[in-house]
Amino acid sequence: MKFGFRHADKFVGLFILVAVVFLGSALVVTSINRRWFARDYEYFTRFTSANGLSVGMPLELRGFEIGKIKSYTLNADNKVDVTIVIYDTYIDKATEGSVIELAVSPIGLGGGLNFYPGTVSDRILDEFSYIPSNKSAEGKALLMSDKVDKPDGEDAIAAIMDNINPILLGVDNMINSLTGIGNQVESALAGNQATPLGGMLVNLEATTAELNTLLPAIDAILLEVAKMSRSLSLLMVELEDPTGLVPTLLDPSGSLETMLNDDNEMYGYITSILGEIQTNLENLSSMTNDLKGITPELNMVLDETTGAIQEGKKVLEGLSNNPLLRGGISEEASADYQHATLRDEEF
Template identity: 40%
Template sequence: MKFRIRYADQVVGLFVILAGVGAAAVLVLAGVNQRWFARDYAFVSRFGSANGLSVGMPITLKGFEIGRTSSLSLNADNSVELGFVVFDTFYDKVKPHSVLELASNPLGLGGGLQFHPGRNDLQPVAEGAFIPSLDSAAGRELVVRGAVDRPAQDNQINDILDSVGSLVAGLDAAVKGDPSGPLGRTFVELANVVGEVQVVLTSVDLAVAQIQEVAVNLTAASDNIAATTEELRDPTGLVPRLLDPQGSIATFLDDDNLLFDQVDSALVEVNEIIDQLGEVADFVSDQTPQITGLIEEGRNTLSVGQDVLEGLSNNPLLRGGITREVAQPTTVQGFRDEDF
């Protein structure tokens, strides 16, 4: 005989009992989870409209679900009567001067039926008592009197408005020259760069003035050389006078080095001028990478400043954010990277 036939009673008994235990366990767990065996305290309230209200809607206190709506009906005086229950674990929160508030949000965020307990140490109100809503004058009067423990309303719109406010304040401070914010720091950095550029431009102006002075001297020397050359080309002019025993050469060779000293001192001066010209040229050459780097940094800073201003004008709350820009690396390195 097969095992299951021989022990049919035991097998079937176990089979049925296990199913019964499983069903009972599910029932008990579901009951515990859904508070079938817990005591709920019923209360009533009144609202001006049933919009946003529904049976089974959770009632929350500071984010905790403390009860649920149980019934909704329209009274003879056209006010909406709401029946609700509070879980036994939160019954002590239902103090006198408690109110209900149907919080709504135009953006569909948050909201729900909120319970605000009375701000006192009295005993909880009796079951079945009337709890006014903020739709009623009595509820609003309790709030105005400060008898209700009602937290500050912090919804999403207020958060957004706060963000916009802080943004405008930061922009205003930056415009006023306050360097504490990122925009102000950008402006200060831009001003510093402009100042440095002005200093460099002043140095360049000085160098250009010196170059112009040297150029004037060179022009004069060139004119003299041209005149001398013209004299040399004239056979009746300079040469006869030079060859004349009473001429310049004889005088030059027989004047106790007077003329030679004059020529020598003139050549020394020309040599000094040429040295100065070389120094100016070196200075300009040394300053060129710094000038280029400063101009590049200035350009980058202006670009960042432009991005910030564009980001402000295209603020994500108002527009579409900062326009994506393809980075174009410069071929010139900053002067900080230069090997001095």
């Protein structure tokens, strides 16, 4: 029989047991967290407005949640009746003469419901009894008579400031950081730091000094440039002047007029020069043609001359290498050039 089948009862028992334990644990933890089985004591208070109130809003005593708002309604006198519950663990705080304060930010920064225990007696308030708010006449009287355990400075604004404090702390830290940076820059500018910033400032000083030495030379160059600019300006003025250079050249009694009215003497002279140049060019052209015609012969003559020179070179080498004189003629493989021109080769 299969192992599982034989012990099916045990497996099923374990299967159910673990599931039940997990379920039970989850229920217990949830019930504790949600106060399913805890005793809550109900009281009521009254406010002039429901602004800032919400069901489930925590009732706090010195930052500890001791209860919450259960419900609130508008009564016949246009006042807001608020039902609150106080947890059993804090019920001893709900003594006679206690006051409830609603702190609401006028600029929408939230609010809170604060509980101030009475100090007149230790008698715990009866359930469903009335706890005055700080806006009511009873509440004001209790607060004025100093019979309420209200820490110094803890009021509506203080409650709101509790919410704003983390933000202010952040701003404070930021300002501190900025101050630190400012001090560092100031110290670096004073040359008291060996940090990168100080080094940069030292380098900047050296660069400025070098720049100061260069400035006279730059001034001289600039003076030259100014002179050039002035000359250019004068030239431009001359060109723009209607009595300037160009009219002088074009004047009827000027140089051009003289050159143009010389009875074609200059023209004839130039024509003769051009004729001579043409004659020379024609001669050059005929010479070029002749040279073109005798180019193959010239090539052959040059080849033969080259061969004769090589032979002469050999003779001279033989003479220089003669055993009687030096060491004889060195042997050499013949490498005759077989083609007269490059076109005679077959590729």
